[in-house]
Amino acid sequence: MSILKRLHLITTNQDTTFEEKVTALLTLGLDVFELDIAIVSEIQADVYTVRHVITPDNSLLVGTDFELANTYCWHTLQADSALSFHHAGTSEIATHPCYANFGLESYIGAPIIVDGKRYGTVNFSASSAKAQAFSQEHLDYVSLLGQWIGVEISRQKALKKIQHRSQALAAMSRLADIGSWEVDFKKNKVYWSQQTRLIHGVDDNFTPTLDNAISFYKPGVHQGNIKQAIDDAITSKTKWDIESIIIDANGNEKWVASHGQGEYENGECVRVFGAIQDIDEQVKMRIALEQKREEAEQLLKTRSEFIAKISHELRTPLNGLVGMLQACRKETDIKEIKSNLSVAVNSADMLITLINDVLDFSKLNSNNLKLDNTAFDLHQLVEQVVGLYSPACREKGLAINFHIHKQGTNWLYSDPTRVKQIIANLVSNAIKFTPTGSIDIYADVLGSETSPVLQLSVSDTGIGIAKTNQVHLFQPFSQGDASVSRHFGGTGLGLSIVFELCNLLQGEVQVESELGKGSTFIVTFPIEFADEANDVQEQKTEEQHISLSECKILLVDDNQINVLVMEKLLNQFGATHIDKVYNGEQAVKSCQDKTFDIVFMDCVMPIMDGFEATRSIRRLAKDKRQGPHIIALTANTSESDKAACYEAGMNNFLSKPIQLDALRGALEPFTQ
Numbered sequence: 001m002s003i004l005k006r007l008h009l010i011t012t013n014q015d016t017t018f019e020e021k022v023t024a025l026l027t028l029g030l031d032v033f034e035l036d037i038a039i040v041s042e043i044q045a046d047v048y049t050v051r052h053v054i055t056p057d058n059s060l061l062v063g064t065d066f067e068l069a070n071t072y073c074w075h076t077l078q079a080d081s082a083l084s085f086h087h088a089g090t091s092e093i094a095t096h097p098c099y100a101n102f103g104l105e106s107y108i109g110a111p112i113i114v115d116g117k118r119y120g121t122v123n124f125s126a127s128s129a130k131a132q133a134f135s136q137e138h139l140d141y142v143s144l145l146g147q148w149i150g151v152e153i154s155r156q157k158a159l160k161k162i163q164h165r166s167q168a169l170a171a172m173s174r175l176a177d178i179g180s181w182e183v184d185f186k187k188n189k190v191y192w193s194q195q196t197r198l199i200h201g202v203d204d205n206f207t208p209t210l211d212n213a214i215s216f217y218k219p220g221v222h223q224g225n226i227k228q229a230i231d232d233a234i235t236s237k238t239k240w241d242i243e244s245i246i247i248d249a250n251g252n253e254k255w256v257a258s259h260g261q262g263e264y265e266n267g268e269c270v271r272v273f274g275a276i277q278d279i280d281e282q283v284k285m286r287i288a289l290e291q292k293r294e295e296a297e298q299l300l301k302t303r304s305e306f307i308a309k310i311s312h313e314l315r316t317p318l319n320g321l322v323g324m325l326q327a328c329r330k331e332t333d334i335k336e337i338k339s340n341l342s343v344a345v346n347s348a349d350m351l352i353t354l355i356n357d358v359l360d361f362s363k364l365n366s367n368n369l370k371l372d373n374t375a376f377d378l379h380q381l382v383e384q385v386v387g388l389y390s391p392a393c394r395e396k397g398l399a400i401n402f403h404i405h406k407q408g409t410n411w412l413y414s415d416p417t418r419v420k421q422i423i424a425n426l427v428s429n430a431i432k433f434t435p436t437g438s439i440d441i442y443a444d445v446l447g448s449e450t451s452p453v454l455q456l457s458v459s460d461t462g463i464g465i466a467k468t469n470q471v472h473l474f475q476p477f478s479q480g481d482a483s484v485s486r487h488f489g490g491t492g493l494g495l496s497i498v499f500e501l502c503n504l505l506q507g508e509v510q511v512e513s514e515l516g517k518g519s520t521f522i523v524t525f526p527i528e529f530a531d532e533a534n535d536v537q538e539q540k541t542e543e544q545h546i547s548l549s550e551c552k553i554l555l556v557d558d559n560q561i562n563v564l565v566m567e568k569l570l571n572q573f574g575a576t577h578i579d580k581v582y583n584g585e586q587a588v589k590s591c592q593d594k595t596f597d598i599v600f601m602d603c604v605m606p607i608m609d610g611f612e613a614t615r616s617i618r619r620l621a622k623d624k625r626q627g628p629h630i631i632a633l634t635a636n637t638s639e640s641d642k643a644a645c646y647e648a649g650m651n652n653f654l655s656k657p658i659q660l661d662a663l664r665g666a667l668e669p670f671t672q
Contacts, residue, residue, distance in 0.1 A: 003032055003141055011148055018156055022052045025145055026122075030054065033108055033124045033138060040112070040149060041120040043068055043077070051120070070097040073121040076109045082139040082146070084108035086130035105129035108138060110146035114154045122146045182273040183210055199256060199278045201248030218245040218253065226258060233262040234269040243283065255283035314354065320347030352657060357493045371504060375530035376416035378454075379404055382443055385423045389439075392431050399438035400427075405445070412445070412454065413528035418501050423456055425494040426521050430460035437461025437518070445527065454527040459520040465513040473511060474499035498523070546667050548575035552595065555580045556587040556610065557602040557633060562656070566600055566633070569663055584613030591617045596628040598670070601650065603634040603641075610634075611648040618649040631666050633658070 010016075010024045026038035037060070040052035048066040068074050075093065076083045085091050085107045088099045098104055109123030122145050179196030183189075190208040197206065200216055214230075217223040222244040229240035239261040246256050260274030324344035331337050382402050393400040404410070423441065430439045440459045447453040465473065474495050498521075502509045507525020553575055557563045563580050570578060579594070581587050585608040587601065599617070603610040614630055621627030631652045632645040642653050652666045 003028075007141075007144070007148075011152075018152055019052075021152070022149065023054070025149070026052060026054050026124075029122075029124050029142065029145060032141060033134070034126075034130070035106060035108070035124040036126040036128075037104075038122075038124050040122050041071075041073060043073070043118065043120045048073060048120075070101065072096065072098050072104070072107045072125070073109055073123055076121050076123065077111060077118065080111060082108070082110040082143045084134040084139060084142075086133045089129065103127050108134050108142050110139075110142045112146045112150045112153070114150050114157070119150060119153060122149055178275050178277045180273070180275050181208075181213070182271065183213075184271050186270050196276055199248070199254075199276055200246065201250045201252070206249075216246045216248065218247055222246075229258070229260065230272060233260060233272055237262060237264065237269075240274075243279065254278060254280040256280075314351070317347040317351035317354065320344065321351065348657070352659075357497060371415040371418065373413060373415050375411055375413050376419070377410050378412050378443055378445075379410045381416055381420050382423065382441055385420060385427055386441065388424065389427050389431060393439060396431065396434075397436065398431065398434060400441075401438060402441040402443070404443045411530040412452075413530040414454070414505065414525075418505065419454075419456075422498050422501050422523055423458065425498050426456075426458035426523070429494050429521075430458050430462065430519070434460040434462030434518070446524075449529070452527050452529060453524055455522065455524045457520055457522040459518065461518040464515040464517050465511065465519055466515045470511055470513060474509065495521075546573050546664060546670060548573045548598075548667070548670060551575060551577065551597040551670060553578045554587065554590055554596045554599045554628070556582075556584065556599060556605070556613065558582050558605040559602075562602070562633070566658065569658060569660060572660070573664075573667065584608030584610055584616075587613045588616045588620070591620055591628065598667075599628045599630045600633050600654075601630050603632055603636065603645065611644065614648040614650055629669060 006028055007025070010021055010028065013021070016024070022040060026040070030036070030038050036056050038052075038054040039050055039060075042049045042051050046068045048068045048071050050060060050062055050064045053060050053062055068077075072083075072085070072088075072093070085093060085105075088094060088096070088105050088107065093099060104125045104127055106129055107123065107125040109121045111121055112119040122142065124142070177195055177199070179199055180191075180193040181196050182191040184191070190210055190213060192200075192208045192213075197204065200206075202208075210230075214223060214226055217226050225242055225244055229238075229242060232238040233240060239259075241257070241259050243255060243257050245253055247253055255278075257277045257279045258274065259276075260272055262269040263271040263273065321344050324340040324347065327340045328337050328344075331340065382404060386400055386402050390400055427439060427441065438461055442455075442457045442459070444455045445452050446455050499509055502523055502525060505525040507523060510522045511519060512522070513519035548570060553570060555563050555566050555578060557566070560582070563582075567575075567578055567580070579590060579596070581590055583605045584601075587599065587610075588608070590596075591599070601610040601614055605613075608616075610632065617630065618627055629652075630650045631654055632650045633654055633656060634641060634645070635656045645653050654662055654666055
């Protein structure tokens with residue numbers, strides 16, 4: 001039998017393993033070459049490792065390593081082809097370490113290439129020399145052995161990868177709840193896996209058909225898509241991968257991913273098969289995330305517009321404030337100086353109002369604004385708003401009127417600051433958008449004695465609001481129409497704050513408007529009646545006089561301008577004994593050295609902040625009532641900030657910028 005015939009029989013035998021085939025091939029090579037040792041090696045870097053081996057005495061073991069340079073295979077790899085020596089002792093490799101160490105006289109070997117890369121060698125050798133040199137046929141045969149072994153190793157690696165992937169796919173299918181299905185047109189039969197039945201909500205007794213399988217898909221677009229996908233697979237050999245909604249046997253809608261393709265014989269579709277996966281949670285999460293992403297993008301856009309708008313709005317009062325103060329520098333006319341200062345003060349008030357709007361909106365938006373309910377006189381509260389905005393109305397030639405329907409009493413119980421803020425924001429908005437005519441404020445208590453509801457409305461004869469824009473009115477930073485925003489300016493926060501305050505008061509706000517015919521904003525929220533005698537202290541009829549001429553005062557602030565401002569304000573109350581320090585550590589030392597009646601304490605300072613300084617000062621006195629009256633000065637105005645001040649031992653709280661009236665209120669314990 002020829003060598004090639006024997007080689008063919010070995011390599012095509014389906015009943016033997018790869019290991020058995022390699023052993024048979026090495027045995028055949030030993031017979032053909034008349035040698036003693038056969039090796040298949042794997043070579044990595046400079047290490048030669050025995051992977052398959054046959055020796056007469058089994059002295060060489062699989063896994064044995066040699067230095068590549070100490071083997072004849074080094075020459076084979078250098079030649080990059082089959083190589084042989086029939087009598088090494090008389091050849092150029094007589095000094096080679098392999099000859100010196102092992103005395104191998106004869107050798108024939110060839111490289112093994114796997115996936116285009118060097119893997120190792122197949123080689124045969126013996127300690128006895130051959131009488132004649134190896135023939136070309138021998139070299140061709142050993143090359144053929146190397147090629148077959150290389151191809152088979154590559155195939156084995158590919159099979160392992162496929163097995164690994166198959167195992168991974170099976171595990172993933174179980175984890176991902178993927179079911180398989182098949183429609184066999186030859187047998188007119190539909191097969192569903194167990195997981196497919198679970199997805200459709202049917203039991204093992206259900207017999208699927210092509211028609212009832214399609215009927216699970218939601219009628220309309222989803223059912224139409226799956227029908228079209230199957231038709232395309234049958235007629236045009238098109239695969240499909242679509243997401244659809246099915247209605248399972250229990251009536252539940254769920255998203256599924258359907259994958260399918262056809263199998264064809266002689267151009268005819270004989271089978272359609274594929275997979276179905278329950279992706280309901282993933283799709284719903286994706287839709288939710290997409291909505292969140294769109295909301296986030298809109299929020300970023302809105303915030304960017306807000307920053308630009310705030311930047312623009314800040315410049316107007318800042319321009320008035322800085323400009324008028326600069327104009328006072330070289331002005332000598334007292335009248336002009338007073339006029340300039342009046343404009344500067346008004347600009348500062350505008351600036352504070354703008355900042356307060358932003359802070360209020362931030363607090364409302366983060367649920368940090370809390371109600372401070374107390375009794376108040378509704379008539380007096382509305383009168384205060386009218387008095388506040390009467391100058392602005394006179395300047396524009398507008399009439400401002402208020403109408404209160406009395407039901408039993410004017411005294412109500414709620415948060416008067418927030419009620420006043422709602423009315424003020426609505427009136428301010430009305431004035432801005434009313435070029436001529438009037439502003440009318442209406443207040444009425446509706447409902448029963450036990451469940452009263454306060455209804456406030458502000459009507460104007462202004463430009464009105466188109467129906468299409470009314471839906472956007474209460475969104476932050478929006479004024480309904482971009483052209484309105486450009487023409488009238490403003491941040492668009494006023495109505496948004498009204499909306500949020502109404503929610504806080506468990507009420508609602510509505511708008512009635514017609515373009516060119518004015519607008520009416522109506523606010524309603526639950527209220528309680530209050531007894532003036534029990535719930536409200538008698539109002540002061542005269543402003544109390546405050547004199548600080550005898551008070552010893554300590555000003556603590558790391559900003560010298562803030563210290564100067566406070567000093568000037570305190571001078572208006574006759575303060576002359578004022579010490580100044582610029583951090584909390586200095587404040588504590590001053591209180592150790594001297595006795596003070598009042599300490600104005602900044603909260604945020606280097607070295608030691610105002611909170612720690614206050615605690616240290618309180619520890620000095622050991623009795624809070626015996627220590628100085630400590631008033632916090634801070635730019636932080638949240639309820640938690642105020643609570644932190646009181647917790648540290650401060651007596652009162654003033655937010656920057658300091659208003660004269662607020663300072664007067666904080667100094668009430670020192671009235672004379």
